[in-house]
Amino acid sequence: MTFSICVREEYVDSDGDDQTRFGVAVTTRLPGVGALCPFASEDGAVATQSYTNVELGRKGLDYLADGLAVDDALQALLNADDEREKRQLHGLGRESTFAFSGEECRDWYGHYEGENVTVAGNLLASESVVEATAAAYEGSDRGEPLAKRLIDALAAGDAEGGDRREDLPVQSAALVVASTENQEFEPYYNDLRVDATETPMRELRETFHEARRGYELALDKYTAGDE
Structure with a gap:
């Protein structure tokens, strides 16, 4: 699996209450x-990749829901994984971050850990893929939806060469955004997938724009009282 970004943002909702949102986005030269x-x-938010162990993501969120800090939760899962040196695992909880790249991941591999963002990748063209992904997010306009900014961050990494396996044309990309805010109409564009294409960045961006347009149309219709 190629490269991914996890982020945490604090914000104030329309009622003036403090909220936190989490997002994760990923792209690779494999389907699904x-x-x-x-x-x-x-x-x-948690991303698991490089000889992916899906249970690291699922159980990671379970542990966070139980109140464990993300570094304690993910390190405990890795400690129980006999193949941890093949894994990459990173993410953020309410107060801490975590990033791990096992010594048996394939070059180029590595990760970046900032205050509110983690990025990791393997089988990349170079370290600049991770650096560009992090920089694009950290310089993004908080006035835009997080889903859009995650796509922009992936696109910046892709422009630096992304996944180096050019002999694998069928690619995929995905993003998920979740929040502590209880919204009556959850934005449709916060959970998107492009499962098999040769142009994942373009198609994920197009899917986002259509999902955002559909959300705004539905919001206008149903908040106006139409059935």
Whole structure:
């Protein structure tokens, strides 16, 4: 699995209450990455990749829901995984971050850990893929939806060369955003997947724009009282 980004953002909702949102996005030169790598809930965001162990993501969110800090939760899962040196695992909880790249991951591999963002990748063209992904997110306009900014971050990494396996044309991309805010109409564009295509960044962006348009149309219709 190629490269992914996890983020945490604090914000104030329309009622003036403090909220936290989490997001994770990923792209790879294999189909169906959305079913395997990205996990997010109101408690945190986790990405599992490189000889992917899906249970690391699922159980990671379960542990966060039980109140464990993300570093304790994910390190405990890795400690119980005999193949941990083949894994990459990273993410954020309410107060902490975590990033791990096992020594048996395939070059180029590595990760970045910031205050509110983690990025990891393997089988990449170079370290600049991870650096560009993180920089694009950290410089993004918080006035835009997080889903859009996650796509922009992936696109920046892809422009630096992304996954180096150019002999594998069938690719995929996905994103998930979750929040502590209880919204009557959850935005449709916060959980998107492009499962098999040669142009994952373009198609994920197009899917986002259509999902956002559909959400705004539905919001206008149903908040006006139409049945």
